[in-house]
Amino acid sequence: MTAPLSLADLNACPASVFAAQLADVFEHAPWVAAQAAAQRPFATADALHTAMLAIVGALPEDARVAVFCGHPELAGPAARTGAMTPDSIREQGALALDRLPHEEEAWWDRLNAAYRTRFGFPFILCARHYTVAAMRQVFAQRLGNSREAEIAATLREIGLITRYRLAARIADHGLADLEGRLTTHVLDTSRGQPAQGLRLALHQVDSALPCSTGAALIETVTDSHGQTGAPLISGQPLRIGRYELRFHVGDYFRSIGAVDGPWPFLDVVPIVFSIDEPTGDYHVPLTITPWAYATYRGQ
């Protein structure tokens, strides 16, 4: 992808440069950018984005669906062979498509086929906002929508996808960041102070079990404020889905001599919760004694 251009430059440059820079914002539909060039100048990147979406939204249904059909399927054959645009490759990254187990491939193939048969265009969603488990859940759920609802939903998702693509192509775009945040905080209420030096890890939970069977997304240790320095997740949208925070409470209380033996009442404490707002502020603190704990969603 070429280097970002400033909005000022995009407003001033030849229409062909504008069109080239933004050609891939709408998948396999460079004409959208070409048409948008005619509406310059744009006061903000937001206004530019809105204008491009409006161009597609104004199309008769057939033409709109044709734009949809420019998108690759999620975890489809194109995805598995890497035969997609660089943007789509980046966006589908979370699916770990080169490592899908056989029965999972079959599931995606089945739903992709069912969806296309029912609606005549591929299932599209802003993959950045979803864990794999959440993608599967929303895929199965949207499969049952009416055509009207799905066309609206697809436009919304394309709106989100193109917003990210635009932000990558415009320097100082000024678009409100689509960012969420996840933080935690551990308080030792048996001593009235932060729990310092407590090990914790964040996992994504995609299995049927309440807890994760996979590797941690993040592993860290609390500081003297009982916090993790930087947020657990920030600067990016949070993926909708289920998560598990694992707090090594037993080891912490062992380290301060408050418990001993191999079976303290509390050892590894799992907190399993879901995120459903990609731009949400999730603070999931934990208060602990060797015999009790509490947690809640703060913001």
Added chain:
Amino acid sequence: MTAPLSLADLNACPASVFAAQLADVFEHAPWVAAQAAAQRPFATADALHTAMLAIVGALPEDARVAVFCGHPELAGPAARTGAMTPDSIREQGALALDRLPHEEEAWWDRLNAAYRTRFGFPFILCARHYTVAAMRQVFAQRLGNSREAEIAATLREIGLITRYRLAARIADHGLADLEGRLTTHVLDTSRGQPAQGLRLALHQVDSALPCSTGAALIETVTDSHGQTGAPLISGQPLRIGRYELRFHVGDYFRSIGAVDGPWPFLDVVPIVFSIDEPTGDYHVPLTITPWAYATYRGQ
């Protein structure tokens, strides 16, 4: 096993009857019961038990070790082929010995061999008081003890094993029950009332994961008091080890219309804790809102 006899009958019957009734209390050492017969009458079953233990405790070390050697190995070859006394079959039941995966058999074989090599007698513990995971933990830990400590530990475990065996052979034995209890209670603090109709399950956790990968020990639903009617576990000793209570909090709040959608902040809430007192009273309640929960060990 023959029917239990009352203590009065045991005190009054011919010594041979006494000896026959209690022959299997000490594994492959019927002479202990035969010697104890000479000390009749016994005021209580406790006194009888103490006397039998004292007979073994009074032996010179070699002879005591010989008594130890009468016991089968835990999860050893005799256990796998079922070539043990009925009592031992019952006691080792938790090990699911006919279903041990190959690498687990190898683990037990290795430790049994190491232990016997080191101490000259088999590793003995009161299996009723342990989950498999706890047995493995204490086995590995006791392997490192001194000979003196292990002889004392083995006598203690034989004391517990023989106490249960005696209780099964004496009617109205009056022995204080070696029983523990596990209960829970769910409060909906968003509404100031018990959470009624909330599904929950109790699991044993033997895997390295914080949560169980196996079937539930118990599955139940809370009543109008937020309780489970009968205790989750009672009338038996609690097995030392790790447990998980799974509370279907999301479904409960869905059922009262307090949450909707596929990703409520709290869905299945796992509470993972350890039990280390077989005769302990463990009350593990849960207070919930759709956004928060707390738990503690009560008694």
Added chain:
Amino acid sequence: MTAPLSLADLNACPASVFAAQLADVFEHAPWVAAQAAAQRPFATADALHTAMLAIVGALPEDARVAVFCGHPELAGPAARTGAMTPDSIREQGALALDRLPHEEEAWWDRLNAAYRTRFGFPFILCARHYTVAAMRQVFAQRLGNSREAEIAATLREIGLITRYRLAARIADHGLADLEGRLTTHVLDTSRGQPAQGLRLALHQVDSALPCSTGAALIETVTDSHGQTGAPLISGQPLRIGRYELRFHVGDYFRSIGAVDGPWPFLDVVPIVFSIDEPTGDYHVPLTITPWAYATYRGQ
């Protein structure tokens, strides 16, 4: 008051005996009992009560109001001089009418006068169900109701008053008890066990301060279960109003050596709450560490 009679006797005795026994159930309206006698036999005391209420409820408005006017004012001149029926004296007992400060007498006089002027009958409520503060609150609130609403409210209160009076006059009356219950429970979550030997007191709060300035209703100490043996209140209706539980948490933690010095973070912990259901089940437990506590309404 004469000794209670059984329902069977009341059904069988001469009408005059029936009327005499129940003459004072409706204040200064013995004719209600006299009329009810004619409807015998009654299957239950409840049916008898309902019938007596219906007699009054069936009256034309003027006559109903005349019955109302048979009641003394709350904390009125008759109350202060003790010139009321024994039942009324008992019922207004909570007002401590012989000790009302001057400005309080003035308040009651003012509202009693305003109420009678507005509605033409005295303000009546089942005093047993109210603390003084709650009586004052509902008095001021009801003063603003429509006449229609107040006639209905007054009938409801007379229904409650007469129910208690009837229960006192009928042996084995079988009326569902109008009883509430208040209990507590203290858990030391720093040690995972009940807080035993912790002093606590229950106060009524009638002042503008969040806490009570008066003597305790009950003072007690927790037992080995962290409970108070008997409930704090039971066997009677709970008075609507505000209460304070004072837990001597600092002294408890001092007694187990967990805190020292004159200014522990937590010393006397006040829990101030309101009761608004005279027949409610209120469980107000407390979990404590030297640095934290939590409470909630359970049932």
Added chain:
Amino acid sequence: MTAPLSLADLNACPASVFAAQLADVFEHAPWVAAQAAAQRPFATADALHTAMLAIVGALPEDARVAVFCGHPELAGPAARTGAMTPDSIREQGALALDRLPHEEEAWWDRLNAAYRTRFGFPFILCARHYTVAAMRQVFAQRLGNSREAEIAATLREIGLITRYRLAARIADHGLADLEGRLTTHVLDTSRGQPAQGLRLALHQVDSALPCSTGAALIETVTDSHGQTGAPLISGQPLRIGRYELRFHVGDYFRSIGAVDGPWPFLDVVPIVFSIDEPTGDYHVPLTITPWAYATYRGQ
């Protein structure tokens, strides 16, 4: 008091200027500053303070006691008539000496007399670090100390007093601030978000009641983060003693329609706690539902 001088100026100016600027640091003992002038230059204000304290600490006992005797009594006759140095007037300000009830004056007179009789010098403490109740408690407690312990305690207190006086006389003194902090945070765990718009007040508790009978130190309302913007107390030492935070929880839940009626289970929630570290960081948050709350000391 004259304007502060920088440390550089104090090091460079004539000794008489130095002595004049710092004459009142030690109460009625200007010679201490005069002697310290000879030890210039000082690298830091801390070093200057330490040197002045050492001058007094090096005195024979009689002379040290003479310096002590230069201090006025706490809440003594000089305090009541305002016949003290401006510094002492400022320091004793918390005692509200012109408004002491008669029986309180008697108490201070009695203890001041007892202390002076016992030790031969007045009771001295850094009043800034104490609430009146805490002053009374420590006064009665120190009265029972040995002479040796009290001389040491008095020197320590004079050390604190003179440190503040020095900080007021030196520009950019660089002395680590003797500051504490008190903050709170309210979370509505029934909705998983901060409690915004909740009214709260901080009181000092000097009465025997668990809660305050006096005016609030601070009254404020929570913002969208459930916080109070600025800390409740900061930029000054926290006074040792007992405090009460009053949270208007009932009004908050009324405002969001979660409770109604005059007797919600929780209305004004008092949290009573003590502070014993003037430079401590006290965070006292509150999690609330209409039926439950929890608090703890965080830092």
